Amino acid sequence: MAGGTEQPGSSVASRLLALLAAFDDGHRTLTLSALARRADLPLATAHRLVAELVTWGALVRTPAGEYTVGRRLWDLGLLAPVQSGLREVASPFLHDIYAATRATVHLAVRDGLEVLYLDRLAGHASVPVVSRVGSRLPLHATAVGKVLLAEAPEEVRRSAFAQLSRITPYTVVQPGRLNEQLGRVRRDGYASTSEEMSLGACSVAVPVRPRDGEVVAALGIVVPSLKRDRPRLVAALQVAAQGIGRQLPG
């Protein structure tokens, strides 16, 4: 995608896309110079292309003079068929779990070596959680992640084990201990974590699979503490996961 003099079109297109790629979960708002730096473009080029993106509505200039993703990209992104079948089927069940537990509820899938959060419900009294819809987190530090990692192909597990980062003092980063946990997840049918991703937050998750099929997603909840509640929470999640699974194409 180098472009250059032969294919000026390609080159401009890739520059424009590099400007869009400068935004992510940790960079929701950028100054023009940060944008140019992250897209690896001269300031003048960035300036000209950003102006086009703003005119079109892909980017918006904030009152402080920085740039952020615009409503037009929000509109466009919502047209993507990102697991829309799974999300539609799961949505009512997420509400059921929320109604039964009042905990933050998550629907997540594995995307490479990360958990991708497809949907989230949070209530008035839910614990603050780091994940939003569209967020990605490492597989080893959350309950939904452990469910997905336990069911992932061997080579995915190997790659994930090679990069176990410590997020809190309680994150499990010893491959042996994690491997033992994943075995237990497969045996017991659920995963749980305690302050491994955020201090003050515990999570429980179960797998979602179509009838007789492979695991396609994980359904989880986040609560301030698990103590006596785990059996009740696991039961609520499993009932919902069964319901979702029955409605998925096999």
Next chain:
Amino acid sequence: MAGGTEQPGSSVASRLLALLAAFDDGHRTLTLSALARRADLPLATAHRLVAELVTWGALVRTPAGEYTVGRRLWDLGLLAPVQSGLREVASPFLHDIYAATRATVHLAVRDGLEVLYLDRLAGHASVPVVSRVGSRLPLHATAVGKVLLAEAPEEVRRSAFAQLSRITPYTVVQPGRLNEQLGRVRRDGYASTSEEMSLGACSVAVPVRPRDGEVVAALGIVVPSLKRDRPRLVAALQVAAQGIGRQLPG
């Protein structure tokens, strides 16, 4: 944004954006030739630029060889601060309404002459509705739309009245009758419709406003029939709208 020989960059950028703009709610999947036609580009140019968009992940080629919006744009779009404060504040209240009514619940704002659906909850037994998150519908044919139209500036109302389209046999397209309804919405504090947008679906909605502020959104539900239920539904919506309003910055 013509471009041409002087500014090849602008021109390529605008072509690329025209390809993205070819997708909308009614055109979620397009063949290459439909894409080229909708973007007003020669097939060869479209082909080359679409290939770049696919490489980057903005578009995805379906098994049938058509194109659709890709996960990377979904990710990017979710970074847009589209009323994210309002959506976060409203989310638990939407669940409360759903729990109390089991009806499809909507949070919507006015965007120009349309209703923009910011959030939606639908349950197992909810009536099928046409709106999804990110959908836009005309202001005059839904309850959330009537609430927003009743509270809109005079010139918005004038423009909306100039284009009252008939969607079902029950859509109110007589300006005099609609005007009378909007007066009632302002007086009573809620709007309701009966099969004006979709046959078999009725809706009720109330305004959401920060303490002592202007209306910023509408909260509505869709049910198969209103009959005796209207007072109960209006009450549930009003309680939730109050709760949301109290938490909004004034």
